[in-house]
Amino acid sequence: ILIQQCRYHHQNTDIKGAMSDKAAAELIGTAILLFTIQVSVGQNAALAPLAIGGILIAIVFAGGPISGAHFNPAVSFAIALRGGMSVPEMITYWAAQLIGAVVGSLCGGIVTSSYATVSIGADATLTQALLAEAVFTFILCFIILCVATNPKVENNHYYGLSIGLVIVAGAISVGGISGGAFNPAVALGLSITSGMSKLFYALLVSAANLVGGIVAVGCFRVVLPSEFEAGGTVGETAPLRGYL
Numbered sequence: 001i002l003i004q005q006c007r008y009h010h011q012n013t014d015i016k017g018a019m020s021d022k023a024a025a026e027l028i029g030t031a032i033l034l035f036t037i038q039v040s041v042g043q044n045a046a047l048a049p050l051a052i053g054g055i056l057i058a059i060v061f062a063g064g065p066i067s068g069a070h071f072n073p074a075v076s077f078a079i080a081l082r083g084g085m086s087v088p089e090m091i092t093y094w095a096a097q098l099i100g101a102v103v104g105s106l107c108g109g110i111v112t113s114s115y116a117t118v119s120i121g122a123d124a125t126l127t128q129a130l131l132a133e134a135v136f137t138f139i140l141c142f143i144i145l146c147v148a149t150n151p152k153v154e155n156n157h158y159y160g161l162s163i164g165l166v167i168v169a170g171a172i173s174v175g176g177i178s179g180g181a182f183n184p185a186v187a188l189g190l191s192i193t194s195g196m197s198k199l200f201y202a203l204l205v206s207a208a209n210l211v212g213g214i215v216a217v218g219c220f221r222v223v224l225p226s227e228f229e230a231g232g233t234v235g236e237t238a239p240l241r242g243y244l
Helices: 002-042 048-067 073-082 087-112 126-148 159-178 184-193 199-223
Strands: none
Touching: 002 048, 002 087, 002 184, 048 159, 073 087, 073 126, 073 184, 073 199, 087 184, 126 159, 126 199, 184 199
């Protein structure tokens, strides 16, 4: 019995340590993403979409083997719905992502002496903005589910590039309509560091992002139903392995 207890304690310690590593990777990666967003958008850089998409590609490749490189609560939500992580694990990811978003956004604001927020375009309505956020978050989550959780493309080498390109396309296409967050951590992190500016809109954007994640899981189930059959749902496939 004593040996069994020691083994259980060792296994439990390993699980907690692994989760700590994953949370740290999510925090650091999200901080890097938000720093880039804050600096590029804060300076009104014309090539901000390329800078943001480029850094996302880099940190997805860097963090993929550690945490799954979600860096986005909507992505973690979709992965959880898909069966790749438990609710407590998802909440841990969410907390790490939000903290990282605030840290990265704050550092970026200090560097540029300005703090950006996610805003509705001057000629857009709230409905248009939230729909744009939901649609591109759906696209992002669907792409991630297809390239990172589909056993048929396991160990592919293009997953990071495809994810980053979605952000570039989204920022260029609808950034002027919705602000181009596609990520609750982005919307909330920027709002918090700007003194809770436009917090209500950030919350609505976050809700729209989660809806996009739900729709993505539904569509993924339609195109790959075998992954939702008994014994078929295994979470993310290597190298983007974020489940425990």
